[in-house]
Amino acid sequence: MADKLESYRGKRDPSRTPEPVPDQPPEPRGDDTFVIQEHHARSLHWDLRLERDGVLASWAIPKGLPEDPAINHLAVHTEDHPMEYATFEGEIPRGEYGGGAMTIWDRGTYETEKWSDREVKVVLHGERAQGRFVLFQTRGKNWMIHRMDPRLRDPLPELAPMTPVTRTRLPKNADGYSFEFAWGGRRTLVPIEGGRTTLPLLRPLAERFGSRTAVLDGEIVTMAGAEIFIAYDLLYDEGRSLVAEPYLRRRAALEALEIAGPRWQTAPAWRGQPQPVRQAARDQGLPGVVGKLIDSPYEEGESRSWVFVPSS
Structure with a gap:
């Protein structure tokens, strides 16, 4: 035999x-x-x-x-x-x-x-x-x-990025917002599927995701002469669309991915602390801050749920 x-x-x-x-x-x-x-x-x-x-x-x-x-x-x-x-x-x-x-x-x-x-x-x-x-x-x-049999899963979202309205003053009800730096980078939505992505910068990160399917929202910024992807939202994860979920849930799901490396980072965020964040943005020469309503879903195009306030 x-x-x-x-x-x-x-x-x-x-x-x-x-x-x-x-x-x-x-x-x-x-x-x-x-x-x-x-x-x-x-x-x-x-x-x-x-x-x-x-x-x-x-x-x-x-x-x-x-x-x-x-x-x-x-x-x-x-x-x-x-x-x-x-x-x-x-x-x-x-x-x-x-x-x-x-x-x-x-x-x-x-x-x-x-x-x-x-x-x-x-x-x-x-x-x-x-x-x-x-x-x-x-x-x-x-x-x-x-x-041979369909698996129930949400389709990958195909949508335009959500963008903030511009205001000269910070929101009065600051406790209802999470505040992040405005990076002034190149906005991009990044689909990751089967360990692969179309964004060359993130191919090593995509491989680390293994079979996990996700869509990240963020910006490509230049720091110390190197391009880095800053992730600040998660629109899809493991077969489920998160677009209708409130910002706080999307943010928690993003942080659970632990995106941190030499060419990719998770954007820091602070709830209800607009003044210190704006001052830090001013000190670092960043354009300003973005306040995001904590209970807001992800909406295509310009939305009043996100507010951009210049640093100066």
Whole structure:
């Protein structure tokens, strides 16, 4: 009987990688385990592994599982992996096959509806991955994965940025506002999906997001000669539009993302403290402050819920 792990062993040196490399050929088991691993290798992708005849049949999916039945994702068929890989997490050393960090994104059980050399139809039962999927071969190792049942999620918002009205005086009811610096940068809405974004500056940040889908609102500013993205609002997160949510909830969700790095930061905000913020903006040579009503939804275009007051 052919050893299904021969190709797997041939690509790995057990003295150099923490990955499991069993000595013995696999033995068939129950054929109902699946695992999806997030793999930060040369390029971010997700590895879908389905237990079959004692091994994990494997596909590398660059954009992760499709959310929309109308959009199929590439799935590259790779070598079978040992069952021990279903619990593997760790850092594969650089220079080794698949070098990079690997974590478990989800795992659970699955049902087989069809399994042939060119088509695999399954139902996944995980915490994050649920539903009916079909993998079908297109050419050689290249397959596609298709979601057969719709997943309920909000569409990504396509809207113009919300902008403040200009006033010469700070709001009287300051406790109802959160105040931020006006940065005077280049306003931009940044969609992040499948670890990718169209804004080159934020590609490393997008990769850190993994499979998380989000839309950030902020500005690109120049500090000490370097461009930095300042995030100050979150319009979409993990399949849910936040546009109708009050500012305070959107702000809390943004802060939970912990966006902080050499080229990206979360804008500081202070509730009910307009005078110190305006003075700090004046001291730093910034254009002014923006007051945001704490219970306001996100509105396209100019809105009275946001107020810009020049620093001087």
